[in-house]
Amino acid sequence: MITIKEIAARLGMSTTTVSNVIHGKTREVSAETIERVQKFLEEVEYVPNINARNLAQGQSKIIGVVLKSLDFRLWHSSNILNDPFVSEMIGGIESAVREAGYYMMLYISDDIAEIIQRISIWNVDGLILFCMMDDDGNRVAAKYHKPMVCIDTYSSEKKDDFVNVGLDDEKSTCEAVNYLIDNGHRKIGFVTDNRVGVDRARFWGYRKALAEAGIEYSDRDFFLLEPAEEAHGRNIEKLCRRARDYTALFCCSDIYAAIMMSALKERGLRVPEDISIIGFDDNLFSRVCTPRLTTVHQDADRKGRVAVQTLIGMITGKAPATKKIRLETRLVIRDSVRKIE
Amino acid sequence: MITIKEIAARLGMSTTTVSNVIHGKTREVSAETIERVQKFLEEVEYVPNINARNLAQGQSKIIGVVLKSLDFRLWHSSNILNDPFVSEMIGGIESAVREAGYYMMLYISDDIAEIIQRISIWNVDGLILFCMMDDDGNRVAAKYHKPMVCIDTYSSEKKDDFVNVGLDDEKSTCEAVNYLIDNGHRKIGFVTDNRVGVDRARFWGYRKALAEAGIEYSDRDFFLLEPAEEAHGRNIEKLCRRARDYTALFCCSDIYAAIMMSALKERGLRVPEDISIIGFDDNLFSRVCTPRLTTVHQDADRKGRVAVQTLIGMITGKAPATKKIRLETRLVIRDSVRKIE
DNA sequence: TGCCGGGATGGAAGCGCTTACATGAATCTG
DNA sequence: CAGATTCATGTAAGCGCTTCCATCCCGGCA
Incomplete structure (x- = not known):
């Protein structure tokens, strides 16, 4: 790795000048010098040592x-x-x-x-x-x-x-759930794997939509996918059983939607005939599952x-x-x- | 950000000593000095400037x-x-x-x-x-x-x-295709979006399996998913039409498998009744599509x-x-x- | 007693770069 | 034409750290 010092020496000038042309300070260097330096830089494929630069400049990029x-x-x-x-x-x-x-x-x-x-x-x-x-x-x-x-x-x-x-997670979810309600659904479950952050905001959107439609919410309507690896089988089994009481599920992400859909179909429920599903994100999952997923799009x-x-x-x-x-x-x-x- | 120099000054010692204890050179520093320095380092929450360190050491980590x-x-x-x-x-x-x-x-x-x-x-x-x-x-x-x-x-x-x-892409693919052949398939397509690298190796594995089973290969058996965005619709339509002549498709990745499966089902073909599909990777896609995908697992x-x-x-x-x-x-x-x- | 070895510490150079400032030449102004 | 201004370039300090080497002190040994 060639250094600025070496370049300056080879060109018979100071490091300042070389540094100046590297940094494009054209008003500090004569046109011909710029030309000469730039040509040489290319020739030797100069690459700055960014550690040195950052140290000198107190930044990091x-x-x-x-x-x-x-x-x-x-x-x-x-x-x-x-x-x-x-x-x-x-x-x-x-x-x-x-x-x-x-x-x-x-x-x-x-x-x-x-x-x-x-x-x-x-x-x-x-x-x-x-x-x-x-x-x-x-x-x-x-x-x-x-x-x-x-x-x-x-x-x-x-x-x-x-x-x-x-x-606006609350609003987006509210709209999605309203769409379900407009389509005649009253028994709507909410599927997530946590109770914080984004998903909580979505939960409140879901609650708002229910409330505005005069639908009562009960804790049973909350479907929690449990992270614990060993509980997967039992967890999903239980959720699918509970889902039979519902006509629709709002899922906090397309992944959950795809997982639920797959699990429900395996147990003989048809989507959307027996149960409707709506997702969130609009990623590839929503397009390759069957049926294709109705979902909230975000970029x-x-x-x-x-x-x-x-x-x-x-x-x-x-x-x-x-x-x-x-x-x-x-x-x-x-x-x-x-x-x- | 406190520096080593500052620390040395506050402790009334040289930067060398401080540096030595930071680097755990215990045989160069007395036990009590080590103790003192370490305590102080913690107190001020010293964080090294890695640019300076790398510059000095000529590495980067x-x-x-x-x-x-x-x-x-x-x-x-x-x-x-x-x-x-x-x-x-x-x-x-x-x-x-x-x-x-x-x-x-x-x-x-x-x-x-x-x-x-x-x-x-x-x-x-x-x-x-x-x-x-x-x-x-x-x-x-x-x-x-x-x-x-x-x-x-x-x-x-x-x-x-x-x-x-x-x-061993060739071998893995060969095994997968052999599995299809063992299940009575003779008309087997190969699905990919490119002709290089890994997929080419897999292609040769596919060819090998066919050859060993005495099945003739024709260029028509090669299903190319074309990357050009605007051609998606036509491309997939054409592929699905061609697929009707086949009883099985080997796909170079689970994504392609999921995409093909979804497209085929949309057009009324049943998987696996009308056409069998095998993927590669064994990622989440293979588990959430319906039917669940037979695939080559890799970690x-x-x-x-x-x-x-x-x-x-x-x-x-x-x-x-x-x-x-x-x-x-x-x-x-x-x-x-x-x-x- | 004088010398040696090793343990503990410090001095200082140097990593490659930026940049404030100095220098000197050329140009301009009234 | 003296002084001010601009232009082109150079000098050198310093960024924060590592590390080679020197120094100093003390105990051991002949």
């Missing part, structure tokens, strides 16, 4: 992306990336980070302390935090004074002071990109117009809901 | 993970992470990297030159390369003299000189972990026992293949 996995001890997998929603979002983040000339460092952990430790070491310029757990956003923000934007993070505290991009890729753009704005000194950035959703109607006459 | 996306201009998505196989593998890599005390930097790009550029900048200690394109492994290795291990990378050149972890998480372990071995000066590391597969029999009497 790294954006830390934190996935708190504990919250996502998913029913179907211990790997948070296996959720297509997450992987698509990461894809969006990665592209946006790259296009902005930054680098992305990915941290997956269930321990916020460990994460902060690892991030601090690299002195990242900013942070994207994806964790559903209440108040982790606040906790990290309090500890770590760098630009940060959260994705899909809710807070139960009054003074949540982090920038957050997400959806995960865009969610990631918006988070990055907002963050980089903050890094470069631009406060976001609003702290709660909300993306649009829309109900995509396919074949998994039937109309009850 | 970063493992670069490169996904070459062009090869994966997937039929169903432009985001390579959306393939559950990939996301699970990344999950494995991430865990292994973290557990080994390294950091992971993820690069997704379709341009090898750009990737090398970005990697060189960070002076990564080693590289994990995931790209199906022939010979990219060789090209990167020739250009970039750092430890590197490829995943699922094939080479058409004689002198492929990179370490590679993958499967993507392990693939990632093995790659990392091998790489770190190389970084620390341990050559791998073999350059071609092959993981096991096994056929998982579920419900998507029927026996023809």
Whole structure:
């Protein structure tokens, strides 16, 4: 690896001059010198040592992306990336980070302390935090004074002071459940694997829709997919048995919808003839299951990109117009809901 | 951020001593000094500046993970992470990297030159390369003299000189197709979206199985999912029409299997009654589609972990026992293949 | 007593880069 | 034409850390 010093020596000039042309300070260097240096740089395929640069500049050009996995001890997998929603979002983040000339460092952990430790070491310029757990956003923000934007993070505290991009989960869900109600459904179950964050907001949307339609809610209407691996079989068996009392299920993600649909069909229930199902996310699952899933569409890729753009704005000194950035959703109607006459 | 210098000053000692205790050089420092320093470090929550450290040591502690996306201009998505196989593998890599005390930097790009550029900048200690394109492994290795291990990378050149972890794709596929043949199938199609790398190896396995059973192969048996977005509809329509002449399809991934299954069922064909389907990977898709998919199981998480372990071995000066590391597969029999009497 | 060895500590260079500031030449202004 | 201004380039300090080497002290040994 050739260094700036070496280049300067070979060209018979100072490192300052070389550095200046590298940084495009055209008014400090004569045109011919620029030309000469640039040609030489290409010739030797100069690559800067970014550690040295960062040390000198006190920055890092790294954006830390934190996935708190504990919250996502998913029913179907211990790997948070296996959720297509997450992987698509990461894809969006990665592209946006790259296009902005930054680098992305990915941290997956269930321990916020460990994460902060690892991030601090690299002195990242900013942070994207994806964790559903209440108040982790606040906790990290309090500890770590760098630009940060959260994705899909809710807070139960009054003074949540982090920038957050997400959806209006309550409203989206309310609309979806209203769609079921409009189609004549009255016995509607709510399927999730947790009681926090996004899913809780969706739960309240579900409750709101029921209430507005004068449908009473009972705890039995809450279908909890349990994460414990060994309980899968029994858990799903029990849920399917309970589902027979319902004409429709709202599922907090397409994965759950696909899992439930598959399990119900295996036990002889027909979708949507016997039971209607509605999902959330609109990822590939919703298109390859049979029947194709009616679901709430959101743009995960865009969610990631918006988070990055907002963050980089903050890094470069631009406060976001609003702290709660909300993306649009829309109900995509396919074949998994039937109309009850 | 407190620095070593500051700490040394506050403690009335030299930076050398502080550095020594940080690095656990116990024989260079007296027990009581160690004690004092450690206590102080904790007190002020010292975090090293890794840029400075790396600069001084000429290392980086970063493992670069490169996904070459062009090869994966997937039929169903432009985001390579959306393939559950990939996301699970990344999950494995991430865990292994973290557990080994390294950091992971993820690069997704379709341009090898750009990737090398970005990697060189960070002076990564080693590289994990995931790209199906022939010979990219060789090209990167020739250009970039750092430890590197490829995943699922094939080479058409004689002198492929990179370490590679993958499967015996040919054998795995051969076994799967033999299973179809044993079940009485003679008209067996091969479904993929490309003609390179892993899928080509699988193709030869498929051909081998046919040949051994005395079944003639014709180009018509090759079902190509075309990536071009606008052609999806027509493409899938045509494939489904052609599929009516077959009693079974071998698909190079569970995703393709799920997509084909869904499309076929939409057009009134029953799986497996009218047509049997077999997939590859054994990811979540295979379990939530109906009927549940018979598929070749591989352990993507392990693939990632093995790659990392091998790489770190190389970084620390341990050559791998073999350059071609092959993981096991096994056929998982579920419900998507029927026996023809 | 004088010398040696080793344990504990410190001094200082250097990793590759950026940047504030200095220098000197050329150009401009009234 | 003196002084001010601009342009082009160089000098050197410093970013925070590691590490080679020097120094000093003390006990052991002949």
